[in-house]
Amino acid sequence: MAATASAADAARRVRRRDRASTAALLSGPLLWLLLFFLAPVVYVALYSVGGIKIFPTDAGVWSVGDWKHLLVGGSVYMGLFWKSVRISLTVSVIVVLLAYPVGYFLALVVRKRKYILLLLIIAPFLTSYLLRVLAWEVILGDSGVINSFLSLIHLRSSDHPVTWLLNSQFSVVLVLAYVWVPFVALPIFVSLDNLDISLLEAASDLGASRLRTFWRITLPLSIPGVIAAFVFVFVPTIGEFVTPLLVGGPSGYMYGNAIQDVFTRGTDWQTGSVLAMFLLVVVAGLMALFGRYVRVRSVAA
Amino acid sequence: MRYAGIAAGAGVLASCKKASTSASAASGSPRPAIAQEPGGLKVFDWAGYGGGEYYPKDEKAVFTAPYEKATGDTPTFVLFENDDDGFTKVATGNAPYDVVHPCAYRFKDYVDLGAVQPWDPSLIKNFSQLSPLLEQLGQIDGQQYFIPEDWGYIAPMYNADQVKPTEDSWSLLWDDRYAKRIAWINTLEMLVIAGYYNGVADPWTMTDDELAQQRDFLISKKDLVSFFWDQSYDFWLKFKRGDVWVGYAWPDAYGYASAQGMNAVYMQPKEGRIHWSCGLGLFADSQNYYHAHDYANTWSSVDTASFLENFYYYGHANTSVDLKSLPPGVVKALNLDNLEAALSPPLSHPESWISRRDVYAQYWSEVKAA
Numbered sequence: 001m002a003a004t005a006s007a008a009d010a011a012r013r014v015r016r017r018d019r020a021s022t023a024a025l026l027s028g029p030l031l032w033l034l035l036f037f038l039a040p041v042v043y044v045a046l047y048s049v050g051g052i053k054i055f056p057t058d059a060g061v062w063s064v065g066d067w068k069h070l071l072v073g074g075s076v077y078m079g080l081f082w083k084s085v086r087i088s089l090t091v092s093v094i095v096v097l098l099a100y101p102v103g104y105f106l107a108l109v110v111r112k113r114k115y116i117l118l119l120l121i122i123a124p125f126l127t128s129y130l131l132r133v134l135a136w137e138v139i140l141g142d143s144g145v146i147n148s149f150l151s152l153i154h155l156r157s158s159d160h161p162v163t164w165l166l167n168s169q170f171s172v173v174l175v176l177a178y179v180w181v182p183f184v185a186l187p188i189f190v191s192l193d194n195l196d197i198s199l200l201e202a203a204s205d206l207g208a209s210r211l212r213t214f215w216r217i218t219l220p221l222s223i224p225g226v227i228a229a230f231v232f233v234f235v236p237t238i239g240e241f242v243t244p245l246l247v248g249g250p251s252g253y254m255y256g257n258a259i260q261d262v263f264t265r266g267t268d269w270q271t272g273s274v275l276a277m278f279l280l281v282v283v284a285g286l287m288a289l290f291g292r293y294v295r296v297r298s299v300a301a
Numbered sequence: 302m303r304y305a306g307i308a309a310g311a312g313v314l315a316s317c318k319k320a321s322t323s324a325s326a327a328s329g330s331p332r333p334a335i336a337q338e339p340g341g342l343k344v345f346d347w348a349g350y351g352g353g354e355y356y357p358k359d360e361k362a363v364f365t366a367p368y369e370k371a372t373g374d375t376p377t378f379v380l381f382e383n384d385d386d387g388f389t390k391v392a393t394g395n396a397p398y399d400v401v402h403p404c405a406y407r408f409k410d411y412v413d414l415g416a417v418q419p420w421d422p423s424l425i426k427n428f429s430q431l432s433p434l435l436e437q438l439g440q441i442d443g444q445q446y447f448i449p450e451d452w453g454y455i456a457p458m459y460n461a462d463q464v465k466p467t468e469d470s471w472s473l474l475w476d477d478r479y480a481k482r483i484a485w486i487n488t489l490e491m492l493v494i495a496g497y498y499n500g501v502a503d504p505w506t507m508t509d510d511e512l513a514q515q516r517d518f519l520i521s522k523k524d525l526v527s528f529f530w531d532q533s534y535d536f537w538l539k540f541k542r543g544d545v546w547v548g549y550a551w552p553d554a555y556g557y558a559s560a561q562g563m564n565a566v567y568m569q570p571k572e573g574r575i576h577w578s579c580g581l582g583l584f585a586d587s588q589n590y591y592h593a594h595d596y597a598n599t600w601s602s603v604d605t606a607s608f609l610e611n612f613y614y615y616g617h618a619n620t621s622v623d624l625k626s627l628p629p630g631v632v633k634a635l636n637l638d639n640l641e642a643a644l645s646p647p648l649s650h651p652e653s654w655i656s657r658r659d660v661y662a663q664y665w666s667e668v669k670a671a
Binding site: 055076264 | 393481528529544659662670
């Protein structure tokens, strides 16, 4: 009796020590998140309903007028939001379709030097984002690489270059897809790399063709990685504003640009706060939704 | 428990926000002499006015060196991209500088905010050489709150090798023949231009109906536009490359084009150009009162005027510059030999204060978002 009591005591002490050390380790990151993420978000949320006054011209009265205008008042920003969602969906689908073969090749085809090749694919990632985006101006511009080539082979005269290559929604989608493919190849690679090879061997032993094996075994098992990859692209891209600013022109204007403009070009920060909070709420909702389908452990394991 | 903590945190942050700049009470208390001022003058300005963004050596020689010689102090420059950008920063109390350089249609906003204090023109030797026509723009409530220095126009500019306008009018900015070869400015001033084109009586004080009309008009023409420019130099680079042939332009773009030998035309449209003027303001809580006046004196000098006219094709309030020393293209484009006519309707309209600026900004956002 006494032995089990002291054993239980010892176990309780160990658990308490573990809890204490866990709490101590977590306190740093938690404090950081609280100060630099949670508090500013709450601040912006309060500002969006008029709870805080920053400018002398602010009303300083609680009101949900701006929210009502955005959600049900036929605000032009709602249309802009759906346009951004459409662009993000397009980019995400294209990126996943392009990154899947890359991940597949690395995980299941390459035998030696797998991680060196992975590094080579990630390497462009390490250069400046701005430079990579601006390089596209050189390629897509009216006197850029593509148009020069087209006029060289006499498909277009140099007086009538293809103008929709740059400063258009096309260039926004193209550049965003280009930027995200290496990043998205990673979760797909990880989930394919963790496939049990014996399953594939068993399938071929039982007479399945490679295509059938892919369709019935590889693809279904890699779905969590694909969904994680899709979310990894979709969520940041909705709020994207740098690429549209550089290569989007008037028609490539996205929701993130509207938020940036409202905050930097006027004192109507209340509208800006409403726009920003709306995006945050939508993204949080999406993450909760996807969380039901993506079991994090199955991607990381 | 958690939520109480969050609410407390938010409360702390709310009370910690910077207080807005208050009007200085310096008129009663004696000022420290220049030797007691801290120095290190901070100038909140556009690019190319001393920071060396465009002509490092020349800018230094014109803006920094004479001031350094007079006071022994070296100014530092903080840049803003445009007036809206700069004003927002000041309005949130995030501009701990000495001198600011906004444009005349913003002067009243700064004064209403209490952010600036009046200059004492008697402390500025070169003030007498400045055009009274421009200096009165900086007088608000009978005090010289701003010292207008540089001025210029807003007009359509086009590449005459590629473009043949049907008439000298702002309509060139939405000419179907030059689709995707047109550049607009990325500010709400496009609504004003549309207003002048569509015959609005006073585009600077438009009603909601008139604004909606201009908004819808601009949205209908947006597809013809290649891009909206923020920096005049970006517009110039695309113009030089031949990516755009027509644009809403300041005279500096025309200056670069002429210097490059391009066949550019700076149009005098039938609806009239717009002329802008920007001036130096002194922040209310600046500790460098006398240093700032010395800086204003440097800005008001003939050498600065000559630099602006030669390098940027901008006008300067100092009218003592010998017109014969300037390239004839400058004199012609800026109408320097007939300033009074040039700075009045019908040749050009003054860029004026917009009392409902936030409303205009809203309509412009809608143009961009559509």
